Amino acid sequence: MSELLKISGLHATIDADGTPKEILRGIDLVIPPGEVHAIMGPNGCGKSTLSYVLAGRDDYEVTSGSALFSGKDLLTMEPEERAAAGLFLAFQSPVELPGVNNANFLRTAVNAVRRARGEPELDAVGFLKAVRAATKNLSMADDMLKRNVNVGFSGGEKKRNEVLQMTMLQPTLAILDETDSGLDVDALRIVAEGVQNLRSPNFSALVITHHQKLLDYLGPDRVHVMAKGRIIRSGGPELAKQINEEGYAAFLKEAA
Amino acid sequence: MPAITETREQVEKLGQSSYQWGFETDIEMDLAPKGLNEDIIRLISTRKEEPEWMLEWRLAAYRSWLKMKEPTWAKVTHPPIDYQDVHYYAAPKKKNGPKSLEEVDPELLRTYAKLGIPLHEQALLAGVEVPEGEEARMPVAVDAVFDSVSVATTFRKNLAEAGVIFCPISEAIRDYPDLVKQYIGSVVPVADNFYAALNSAVFTDGSFVFVPKGVRCPMELSTYFRINARNTGQFERTLIIVEDRASVSYLEGCTAPMRDENQLHAAVVELVAMEDASIKYSTVQNWYPGDENGRGGIYNFVTKRGACRGARAKISWTQVETGSAITWKYPSCILQGEGSVGEFYSVAVTNNHQQADTGTKMLHLGRNTRSTIIAKTISAGKSDSTYRGQVKIMPKASGARNFTQCDSLLIGDQCGAHTVPYIENRNMAARVEHEATTSKISEDQMFYCRQRGLSEEDAVGLIVNGFCKDVLKELPMEFAVEAQKLLAISLEGSVG
Numbered sequence: 228m229s230e231l232l233k234i235s236g237l238h239a240t241i242d243a244d245g246t247p248k249e250i251l252r253g254i255d256l257v258i259p260p261g262e263v264h265a266i267m268g269p270n271g272c273g274k275s276t277l278s279y280v281l282a283g284r285d286d287y288e289v290t291s292g293s294a295l296f297s298g299k300d301l302l303t304m305e306p307e308e309r310a311a312a313g314l315f316l317a318f319q320s321p322v323e324l325p326g327v328n329n330a331n332f333l334r335t336a337v338n339a340v341r342r343a344r345g346e347p348e349l350d351a352v353g354f355l356k357a358v359r360a361a362t363k364n365l366s367m368a369d370d371m372l373k374r375n376v377n378v379g380f381s382g383g384e385k386k387r388n389e390v391l392q393m394t395m396l397q398p399t400l401a402i403l404d405e406t407d408s409g410l411d412v413d414a415l416r417i418v419a420e421g422v423q424n425l426r427s428p429n430f431s432a433l434v435i436t437h438h439q440k441l442l443d444y445l446g447p448d449r450v451h452v453m454a455k456g457r458i459i460r461s462g463g464p465e466l467a468k469q470i471n472e473e474g475y476a477a478f479l480k481e482a483a
Numbered sequence: 484m485p486a487i488t489e490t491r492e493q494v495e496k497l498g499q500s501s502y503q504w505g506f507e508t509d510i511e512m513d514l515a516p517k518g519l520n521e522d523i524i525r526l527i528s529t530r531k532e533e534p535e536w537m538l539e540w541r542l543a544a545y546r547s548w549l550k551m552k553e554p555t556w557a558k559v560t561h562p563p564i565d566y567q568d569v570h571y572y573a574a575p576k577k578k579n580g581p582k583s584l585e586e587v588d589p590e591l592l593r594t595y596a597k598l599g600i601p602l603h604e605q606a607l608l609a610g611v612e613v614p615e616g617e618e619a620r621m622p623v624a625v626d627a628v629f630d631s632v633s634v635a636t637t638f639r640k641n642l643a644e645a646g647v648i649f650c651p652i653s654e655a656i657r658d659y660p661d662l663v664k665q666y667i668g669s670v671v672p673v674a675d676n677f678y679a680a681l682n683s684a685v686f687t688d689g690s691f692v693f694v695p696k697g698v699r700c701p702m703e704l705s706t707y708f709r710i711n712a713r714n715t716g717q718f719e720r721t722l723i724i725v726e727d728r729a730s731v732s733y734l735e736g737c738t739a740p741m742r743d744e745n746q747l748h749a750a751v752v753e754l755v756a757m758e759d760a761s762i763k764y765s766t767v768q769n770w771y772p773g774d775e776n777g778r779g780g781i782y783n784f785v786t787k788r789g790a791c792r793g794a795r796a797k798i799s800w801t802q803v804e805t806g807s808a809i810t811w812k813y814p815s816c817i818l819q820g821e822g823s824v825g826e827f828y829s830v831a832v833t834n835n836h837q838q839a840d841t842g843t844k845m846l847h848l849g850r851n852t853r854s855t856i857i858a859k860t861i862s863a864g865k866s867d868s869t870y871r872g873q874v875k876i877m878p879k880a881s882g883a884r885n886f887t888q889c890d891s892l893l894i895g896d897q898c899g900a901h902t903v904p905y906i907e908n909r910n911m912a913a914r915v916e917h918e919a920t921t922s923k924i925s926e927d928q929m930f931y932c933r934q935r936g937l938s939e940e941d942a943v944g945l946i947v948n949g950f951c952k953d954v955l956k957e958l959p960m961e962f963a964v965e966a967q968k969l970l971a972i973s974l975e976g977s978v979g
């Protein structure tokens with residue numbers, strides 16, 4: 228199949244105090260297997276909304292358009308079905324789960340998707356081995372597993388924890404929503420390596436970012452510029468460089 | 484979104500059938516006529532072959548009960564209970580009284596199997612040894628209460644060798660009358676409250692535990708209560724006495740068959756801990772809560788109280804309450820002995836139309852007495868839950884300390900949670916701390932979990948178990964696992 232994700236004419240609204248507010252206004256996007264695509268765009272243009280709609284968040288209403296994931300209609304699936312099908316979203320703001328042990332959460336999640344994918348569940352020992360290897364790669368302290376999910380984590384720790392989950396859940400499509408924001412240089416490199424480790428013909432990524440730096444590590448196949456709920460321009464990695472140097476203004480003017 | 488609505492409907496359907504332990508056992512019943520009067524009490528006492536003093540005690544309780552009124556201060560509502568419309572005695576037909584498990588009605592044993600009662604004690608009875616290399620786990624002795632008559636008691640011999648008495652209370656009344664006479668009603672007096680008085684008049688069974696000086700009870704004791712006769716009120720009476728430097732861990736758990744009519748349950752539990760004694764009393768309560776429209780379900784009016792009579796005595800209550808249509812229950816501690824300790828760890832879950840008013844009372848009488856209260860309340864559906872706690876520090880209790888933590892978790896926006904702490908400190912040299920929080924399972928949390936592949940139920944289960952962690956860790960191992968499952972089951976269909 229030449230397309231892992233195919234989004235066509237996607238419109239979505241959110242309920243803003245009783246009246247629907249349109250945020251996605253006709254998104255067209257195709258991601259083939261094995262490719263890394265980047266989305267860049269000014270704050271508030273709808274990048275996170277797109278990621279939420281793809282992951283199946285309830286608050287949004289899709290008013291028209293479609294999204295196919297491995298040929299299946301993504302938009303009728305429950306969020307957990309999308310996860311099992313291989314879609315992973317690294318949240319821009321990871322959510323805290325007080326009292327829920329990080330390792331326990333991760334193991335429950337891993338086994339839930341494995342069950343759904345018809346793979347054998349990991350026992351405690353198998354899980355521990357896999358997770359130890361992953362945390363080591365991400366230079367995460369062991370005690371991160373003992374703490375409660377994202378509770379009291381620094382911004383950087385939260386982002387790394389998202390990458391850890393991604394690594395363990397083995398998605399075919401990872402959407403990374405500003406996973407690089409607020410990271411120092413070392414953390415950024417570790418996160419980038421975390422993504423690079425997953426690179427394979429069966430892994431694609433949609434990377435939402437404001438920064439050139441992460442893209443330098445990842446070498447995206449395509450870069451898309453988003454504004455006001457639409458993709459206004461698509462191109463190669465040079466597009467990201469241009470944005471980095473000139474900002475969004477030129478693109479916005481051109482689109483207007 | 485239609486897909487989600489549909490799932491929710493399916494899940495809701497599941498919610499009803501999820502009361503998987505709702506079945507009735509077909510055993511011939513020996514029923515007393517409905518109604519309550521002195522003759523019925525005499526009948527109960529005769530059937531139990533009780534001594535005269537016990538009958539007099541019951542009659543005294545009955546006469547006080549007649550003058551009492553149902554308490555109205557709790558935040559629960561129910562249609563009036565017709566106390567004359569209840570059978571006060573029901574017994575499985577005796578076939579000369581089973582003396583061992585083999586003699587027990589096989590139908591009954593099948594019921595226990597369905598309930599998932601761990602009958603590894605059967606294996607032990609049959610002489611099965613623990614395979615080498617495997618950790619020898621602490622065996623659990625079961626005094627099974629089936630309706631009103633205890634039909635199977637195991638491990639009596641092992642316990643007897645340690646000097647521990649563990650038997651149905653009716654037997655204790657016959658065999659150890661002096662002990663029973665000395666302690667029964669000494670912690671919960673006959674006229675303590677309306678339900679306790681009723682229980683004192685008509686209790687039909689329950690457990691008796693006596694651990695003599697210096698003995699650590701060699702196994703955890705557990706009783707499985709089960710209500711199984713239509714319109715049969717359950718009036719269990721439990722009395723646990725632990726002497727100086729002795730200790731015991733007692734587990735109480737129960738499930739009940741599904742039915743329409745409300746069932747009355749008014750148990751009394753009395754604990755007595757002497758010097759340096761310790762009692763750990765754990766409960767997992769899963770009685771039929773009624774259907775999703777609030778029909779049926781058990782009315783559970785319980786009086787549980789422990790007295791720390793000796794210095795440094797310790798009583799610890801742990802409860803996981805998921806069942807019953809109405810729960811009215813305040814396991815309490817009277818901290819009399821100097822330096823004695825009272826603990827209350829509670830998880831109360833209400834869903835659909837359940838109502839729970841539960842909490843504890845810590846009465847500090849002695850110097851340097853300490854109490855800890857950790858109460859977790861989870862409300863879902865249209866249910867209503869109240870934590871009601873009282874900490875009372877008397878003038879002589881210098882150096883007394885209490886710490887109270889009350890947390891409420893709301894699921895959905897049609898349920899209620901209330902915290903009613905009464906604190907009365909009459910000693911300037913005592914310290915009382917109270918903390919309370921209320922939180923909700925947020926959409927963000929649900930979406931985050933589901934994005935990671937968890938079903939709604941798994942997500943709620945995980946978050947709820949996280950919320951209750953501080954209480955669950957107080958439960959004995961086998962109960963902790965059961966309790967975690969119960970929490971998830973009782974909240975099925977509550978999200979979406």
Ligand SMILES: Nc1ncnc2c1ncn2[C@@H]1O[C@H](COP(=O)(O)OP(=O)(O)O)[C@@H](O)[C@H]1O
Nearest residue numbers: 241242243250269270271272273274275276277
């Ligand atoms: N719950 C909401 N109610 C109203 N408007 C919202 C809500 N959530 C997001 N928006 C609006 O939708 C737009 C897109 O937001 P978002 O997708 O987060 O943008 P980005 O990720 O590109 O910065 C913004 O204008 C934002 O204010």
Ligand SMILES: [Mg+2]
Nearest residue numbers: 274275276319
């Ligand atoms: Mg965003």
